[in-house]
Amino acid sequence: MTGLATTPVTALKGVGAALAEKLAKVGLETLQDVLFHLPLRYQDRTRITPIGALRPGQDAVVEGIVAGADVVMGRRRSLLVRLQDGSGTLSLRFFHFSQAQKDGMKRGTSLRCYGEVRPGATGLEIYHPEYRAQSGSEQAPVEQTLTPIYPATEGLTQQRLRQLSEQALARLGPNSLPDWLPTEIARDYHLGPLDQAIRYLHRPPPDANLDELAEGQHWAQHRLAFEELLTHQLSIQRLREQVRQQASPALPPAKRLPEQFLANLGFTPTGAQRRVGAEISYDLAQHEPMLRLVQGDVGAGKTVVAAMAALQAIEAGYQVALMAPTEILAEQHFLNFSRWLEPLGIPVAWLAGKLKGKARAAALEQIVSGAPMVVGTHALFQAEVRFARLALAIIDEQHRFGVQQRLALRQKGIDGRLCPHQLIMTATPIPRTLAMSAYADLDTSILDELPPGRTPVNTLVIAESRRTEVIERVRAGCREGRQAYWVCTLIEESEELTCQAAETTFEDLSAALGELRVGLVHGRMKAAEKAAVMDQFKAGELQLLVATTVIEVGVDVPNASLMVIENPERLGLAQLHQLRGRVGRGSTASHCVLLYHAPLSQLGRERLAIMRETNDGFVIAEKDLELRGPGELLGTRQTGLLQFKVADLMRDAELLPQVRDAAQALLEHWPDHVAPLVSRWLRHGQHYGQV
Known part of the structure; x- marks a missing residue:
């Protein structure tokens, strides 16, 4: 019997060049691919109903x-x-x-x-x-079995997919589809035979429990979910091994610059900041690349920790690059680092997509000639950006960057040989289950203390029908010298409509609050316009800022102590938590009003209640994961990381510790099984280990 992993779909009856091309578009190139293209659900056509x-x-x-x-x-x-x-x-x-x-x-x-x-x-x-x-x-x-309903695409009917799977199943046996899980692992983790699991899931018998299948609780699904999660672990661990085998510049712990920096800072770092700083400092002193993720709730002081790490590299005579996903956030970092480092005699270079012509050429020249600190957006990844001695890359809001981009940094190292250390920061707390799977290639540090002077935000859930009261509350707060945000959220995923809604809200509030100075920021404005409005707000020239969710990360205005979020039911909890983190940054009591549209669904009520009850980002992230699933939490579109075929991180969370142990065992005792597994499950995903 020939191996199904190498038999092309054209070996099936009725598959010519045109159909093969359609199948290739959904990643079905071999008979093995057809067998792993599993049904989404089933119909019972095994009995006739009067x-x-x-x-x-x-x-x-x-x-x-x-x-x-x-x-x-x-x-x-x-x-x-x-x-x-x-x-x-x-x-x-x-x-x-x-x-x-x-x-x-x-x-x-x-x-x-x-x-x-x-x-x-x-x-x-x-x-x-x-x-x-x-x-x-x-x-x-x-019909003798339940009828499968497959994930279909244009030009591929259910009928056609059933015919193809029928032919592929006829060739399926333990020899034609090797089971790459060694018998010892299958025995230890109670996993059934692979060919039987696949056959069952394509054609369940009439007495199959449809509810069990719908909930993913059947042994056959469990068997495949385990193998899929195991493959993800292996690919990430292989990637980690590859990175670990590279050399990095060893950066000795620094004395002079960090001492000067802390003396100018005006406050003492928290215990958590000191602990995480020490973990980073130890990693930077090694010859292998640091891969560390720092999670800290909104306002936990991640940037100070990043600055300390940067100073260790700069004092050793190297360059540091800090990347952020948006121009607003990158600019915020640029201003912070300029304020902190220039008094120490360290110039800070700036590069973003919007820099053009002479300004861009000058920035590129600064970087290649060795500017010690470089801040920018994804623009820093571009091929023409050349560093003189890059030893540390700091990436903010990691879930906006794909794994690929993290790896692309390797080429930016010294002579393309020495790999820069990587420090990744996120204010989106990542639940343990996700971190174990999605970020298995990173060491994790957690900043779990808020700096002194931060006040917890009081959250209120109020119906839209009381809008006038909320507007009065904004008026009163601004009269007392405070500032406020009014956030307009996504309308049916349309950025254009959301921007229009923000413009309308801006006009309405400007009219209702005639005596206040109101500004507007949304995604359709040019970066320079946005920056100008943000600067006015920071300088206290504007009292109320109407904005879309572009202000989600990194905007720091300590005097802003009131935030109103319209239609909060449209946002995920993690995003609401990020937005809420824009207030409560000073010592004044701060409030966040969630202005919802009645009627709220049961799920909507549950979610807003969580926001009211807790300010703890980790509790919120766990709940968000439960309610929405991992894809949205990590921005799957960018990571390409969690598009599982069978596995579901929430449902299969309890498998993860076993999967990690099994991955270790496989790497130690059966290393030749790794490549075929990765090829089976991830051939069309990201080739993590081969960048």
């Missing part, structure tokens, strides 16, 4: 005799077929039909059809059922 026993909302197979077929003119022209089986009558309705179809529905024709039963004008109806005419007295057999 018409008299049908219930609305049910998916059912029905058999009967055509009693009449007429074209009827309602709001839309449709073909209405009456079907009878002695227990009752059912209508089949077709909005798209041909003359030939109508002619095939003669009185007395025996039909078997399948579809969703719904209440209609004439009693129970099925819209556009799948159907076939039964000929002669021979009854066609019903």
Whole structure:
């Protein structure tokens, strides 16, 4: 038997060049790919239901005799077929039909059809059922297994995908699809045979428990989820090993610059900042690259820790690059680092996408000639940016950067040989389950103390119907000399509409609060316009800032002590927590008003209640993960990291410790099994280990 991993889909009957091209678009190139393209859900077509026993909302197979077929003119022209089986009558309705179809529905024709039963004008109806005419007295057999519904795409019908999986299953056996999990691992973790698990999931028997399958609790799903999570662990660990094998400049602990910096800072670092600083300092002194993730809740003082790390590299005579995902955040860092480092005689260079012409050329020249501290956006990754002696890269808000981009830093090291140390910071606390899987290649430090002088934010949940009261509250706060934010959130995922909503809100609030100076910031404004408005707000020239979620990260205005978030039910908890972190940065009591639109769903109520009850980012992140799943939390689109086929990080969280142990065992005792596993599960994902 030839291996299914190397047999192309063109070996299947009916697959020519055109279909092969469509299949390749969804990553189906070999028979192994077809077998791992698993159903999303199932339909039960194994039994025929009498018409008299049908219930609305049910998916059912029905058999009967055509009693009449007429074209009827309602709001839309449709073909209405009456079907009878002695227990009752059912209508089949077709909005798209041909003359030939109508002619095939003669009185007395025996039909078997399948579809969703719904209440209609004439009693129970099925819209556009799948159907076939039964000929002669021979009854066609019903399906012997549950019918799989596959993830489909344009030009690939369910029928076609079923035919392909049927042919692939005919060739499936323990020899044609090797099981790369050694028997010892399968035994220790109670995992069933791979070929049986795949066969079961493509064609479950009629007595299969649909609820168990829907919840992902079946042993066959468990078996594949384990293998998939194991493969992700292996690929990340392989990546980590590759990075660890590279050399980095060893940076001795610094004395002079950190002492001067702390003396100018005006406050003493917290115990957590000192502890994390010591962990980083130790890593930087080694010859292998540091890969450390610093998680700190909003306002925990990550930037001070980053500055201490930067000074260790600068004192040793090297360069440091700090990257942030947005120009607003990058600019904020540039201002902070300039304020801190220039008094120590350390110039800070700046590079962002918006720099053009001579200014850009000058920045590139500064970097290549060795500017000790460089701050910028993703623009720092571009090929033309050359560093003289880059020893440390600090990346802010890691979940906005893909794994690929982190690895691209390697090329920016000294002579392209010495790999820069990497310090990654995030204010989005990452639940342990996610960190174990998504960030297995990083060591983690947690800043779990807020600096003195920070006040917890008091959160209120108020209905939109009390908007006028909220506006009055903003007026009173601003009259007392404070500043406020008013945040307009996403309207059905449309940035354009959200910006329009922000403009309308800006006009309404400017009119209602005539005596206040109101500013506006949204994603469609030019970066320079945004920066100018933010500067005015920081300088206290504006009292109220109307904004979209562009102000989510890094904006620091200690005098702002009130925030109103409209339609908070549209945002994830982690994002609400980020936004709320823009207030409470000074010593004044701060408030965050969640102005929701009634009626709230049960889930909406639960989520806003969590925001009211806690200011702890980790508690919020765990809840967010429970309620929304990992993809949104990490911005899956960018990471490409968590698009699992079978596994689900929330559902399978308890497997992760076992998976990590199994990965270690595999790397130690069966290293030749790693490549085939990675190729099976991740060939179309990111090739983590080969960048």
